[in-house]
Amino acid sequence: AQSVTQPDIHITVSEGASLELRCNYSYGATPYLFWYVQSPGQGLQLLLKYFSGDTLVQGIKGFEAEFKRSQSSFNLRKPSVHWSDAAEYFCAVGRKAAGNKLTFGGGTRVLVKP
Amino acid sequence: EPEVTQTPSHQVTQMGQEVILRCVPISNHLYFYWYRQILGQKVEFLVSFYNNEISEKSEIFDDQFSVERPDGSNFTLKIRSTKLEDSAMYFCASRGLAGAETQYFGPGTRLLVL
Numbered sequence: 001a002q003s004v005t006q007p008d009i010h011i012t013v014s015e016g017a018s019l020e021l022r023c024n025y026s027y028g029a030t031p032y033l034f035w036y037v038q039s040p041g042q043g044l045q046l047l048l049k050y051f052s053g054d055t056l057v058q059g060i061k062g063f064e065a066e067f068k069r070s071q072s073s074f075n076l077r078k079p080s081v082h083w084s085d086a087a088e089y090f091c092a093v094g095r096k097a098a099g100n101k102l103t104f105g106g107g108t109r110v111l112v113k114p
Numbered sequence: 115e116p117e118v119t120q121t122p123s124h125q126v127t128q129m130g131q132e133v134i135l136r137c138v139p140i141s142n143h144l145y146f147y148w149y150r151q152i153l154g155q156k157v158e159f160l161v162s163f164y165n166n167e168i169s170e171k172s173e174i175f176d177d178q179f180s181v182e183r184p185d186g187s188n189f190t191l192k193i194r195s196t197k198l199e200d201s202a203m204y205f206c207a208s209r210g211l212a213g214a215e216t217q218y219f220g221p222g223t224r225l226l227v228l
Contacts, residue, residue, distance in 0.1 A: 042221060042222075043220055043222050046216060049215075051215060094215060101172075102157075104158075
């Protein structure tokens with residue numbers, strides 16, 4: 001069964017500082033990996049995704065993530081955080097199958113200090 | 115940019131009542147999903163739907179739940195007799211053809227069962 005772990009429940013970062021959110025997955029084959037962001041009261045917005053190829057993927061809002069098969073990780077990074085990045089971030093794993101359900105991690109809530 | 119829409123944004127209902135949550139997926143998408151997020155918990159998969167039938171469902175999706183695509187644009191989730199524990203945010207998602215694995219989420223319907 002597929003599973004996703006986001007070890008950090010909360011992260012507080014100063015505006016302008018770098019941010020890294022951790023994601024570890026468990027899946028028997030090559031996974032499809034996603035990062036979504038949820039602002040308060042909003043839905044889930046796709047930040048970026050990895051299916052195959054280059055293990056460093058670029059997303060929207062200046063985010064990037066790196067797939068490391070040896071570590072079963074897909075960490076999300078941003079070099080310089082803006083106040084508007086305060087939100088909850090979800091890592092998810094999917095599979096190539098008829099249903100292709102996504103399994104989500106528990107989320108990491110990011111607080112941005114001025 | 116096309117997006118998934120959901121109505122209503124909020125619904126309050128009494129325990130034992132039936133509710134229908136509505137979604138309009140992105141047109142030309144073929145795969146449809148419902149997920150839910152109980153307050154403070156993970157986003158959980160409920161059901162996937164393709165070619166007018168359920169392709170996968172979770173243990174949560176018991177006989178009290180049903181999905182339907184009544185016409186060419188809407189995708190609905192019905193809860194026949196709501197329980198207190200059905201209170202959650204319900205997200206609809208859709209994706210395109212096989213090979214286009216990204217799921218796009220709607221803004222959600224917050225359901226409160228009293």
